[in-house]
Structures are given as C-alpha cells and as structure tokens.
Amino acid sequence: AQTVTQSQPEMSVQEAETVTLSCTYDTSESDYYLFWYKQPPSRQMILVIRQEAYKQQNATENRFSVNFQKAAKSFSLKISDSQLGDAAMYFCAYRSAFQGAQKLVFGQGTRLTINP
Amino acid sequence: DSGVTQTPKHLITATGQRVTLRCSPRSGDLSVYWYQQSLDQGLQFLIQYYNGEERAKGNILERFSAQQFPDLHSELNLSSLELGDSALYFCASSEDTDTEAFFGQGTRLTVV
Numbered sequence: 001a002q003t004v005t006q007s008q009p010e011m012s013v014q015e016a017e018t019v020t021l022s023c024t025y026d027t028s029e030s031d032y033y034l035f036w037y038k039q040p041p042s043r044q045m046i047l048v049i050r051q052e053a054y055k056q057q058n059a060t061e062n063r064f065s066v067n068f069q070k071a072a073k074s075f076s077l078k079i080s081d082s083q084l085g086d087a088a089m090y091f092c093a094y095r096s097a098f099q100g101a102q103k104l105v106f107g108q109g110t111r112l113t114i115n116p
Numbered sequence: 117d118s119g120v121t122q123t124p125k126h127l128i129t130a131t132g133q134r135v136t137l138r139c140s141p142r143s144g145d146l147s148v149y150w151y152q153q154s155l156d157q158g159l160q161f162l163i164q165y166y167n168g169e170e171r172a173k174g175n176i177l178e179r180f181s182a183q184q185f186p187d188l189h190s191e192l193n194l195s196s197l198e199l200g201d202s203a204l205y206f207c208a209s210s211e212d213t214d215t216e217a218f219f220g221q222g223t224r225l226t227v228v
Contacts, residue, residue, distance in 0.1 A: 037219075042221070043204060043221060043222050043224075044118070044219065044221050044222075045206060045208075045219035045222075046118075046219075047216065047218070050216070091159065102147070102149075102164060102171070102172065102210070102217075103149065103161035103164060103172055103174055104149075104151075104159075104161060104217065105161070106158060106159040106160075107158075108158050109158070109159075
C-alpha cells in the first residue's frame with residue numbers, strides 16, 4: 001500500500017519570504033500522480049499543484065512550484081513571495097495511475113503560518 | 117467555489133442515530149468520492165462511485181453505506197453513530213476516473 005509522509009507538522013515564514021514544505025512517499029508503482037492541496041480555515045480542499053510521475057519537469061503554478069525527485073520519492077512544495085492568504089494546512093497526496101485505483105492517499109498535513 | 121455541493125454543512129446528532137450526507141457533483145462529473153477527515157486518522161478515503169456503480173472501497177465501516185443515484189448525486193449514510201464518527205466528511209467529484217477531483221466544502225458531523 002502507498003503511504004505519504006509529511007514530516008513537518010508546522011512551519012512558519014515571514015510574509016514575502018520563501019518556504020518549502022516536505023513530502024515523501026512510498027510506492028512500488030512507476031506511474032502515478034502527486035498533488036499538493038491547501039485547506040484554509042474555511043476547510044475547503046483546494047488543489048494547489050499537480051505532478052505526473054512520468055514528467056521530469058517540475059510543475060509550477062505562479063508562486064507555487066515543486067521539486068519532484070522520483071528516485072528519492074520526494075515531492076516538496078516551494079511557495080515564493082509568501083502572502084497572508086497562503087496560511088493554511090497543506091496536504092501532500094498520492095494517486096495511482098492504475099485504472100480502478102483513483103483514490104487519493106494523503107499525508108498528515110503541514111500547518112503553515114505566515115508572519116506579517 | 118469548486119462546484120461540488122455538500123449538505124448539510126453542519127450536523128449534530130446523538131450516539132446511536134443515523135444520518136445522511138448529501139453530495140451534488142460538478143455538472144458532468146461521473147465519479148464521486150467520499151473522504152473522512154478526523155483528528156486522529158487524518159484524511160481517509162471511504163468509497164468511490166462511478167456513474168452509479170461502486171468503483172472502489174477504502175476504510176469504510178460496515179455501519180456506513182453510500183450510493184450514487186441516476187442524477188449522479190450521492191449520499192453517504194452513517195448509522196449506529198459513535199462518538200468516534202465525529203469528523204469532517206468530504207465529497208469530491210471528477211469528470212472521469214483519471215481526471216482531477218474537486219472537493220466540496222465538507223459536512224462537519226458532531227456526535228454527542
């Protein structure tokens with residue numbers, strides 16, 4: 001079974017600075033997807049960024065980028081120019097690319113605080 | 117707004133009772149997923165339906181059941197409720213089985 005581990009229960013960063021959230025995962029599959037979801041106090045789960053395992057290029061969405069290291073099974077999220085609205089719980093998630101196995105496996109989350 | 121609607125937003129009920137949580141997926145989405153978020157277990161997959169049929173099952177208790185109706189909305193039924201069932205229950209939907217899933221705002225269930 002696949003597992004996802006987020007080793008940082010809490011992180012904080014100064015506004016406008018850069019912060020990196022860590023995620024490692026365990027799988028025997030070669031084809032899969034990785035995601036970062038954001039959960040603000042409103043509790044809505046919002047997709048931040050997605051990475052296909054077959055792509056070597058790291059995904060980027062505006063101020064959000066990932067460092068995907070497939071051999072190391074590492075998938076970190078970098079947030080540049082942090083803003084107060086980035087404060088939230090961040091969840092790393094794994095999904096198999098195998099048809100019939102579409103469930104998301106989540107890590108335990110990292111609570112990100114932005115200091116003004 | 118993700119386009120996925122869950123009702124009710126909050127629910128308080130007593131132990132031993134039965135409740136039904138409702139999910140309306142985004143227009144056109146055929147796949148519906150249910151997740152439970154609790155403090156001790158984190159976010160866990162419960163069950164998935166695709167176009168009315170059960171597609172995958174996760175850590176769903178026997179006291180829990182779900183279904184997806186012809187209009188594609190889904191209901192999660194929780195019975196013989198226990199204090200430990202208190203959690204946030206999310207519904208997510210996706211167009212197909214290998215496309216992005218979008219989450220609703222969740223139903224906060226409190227069992228007292």
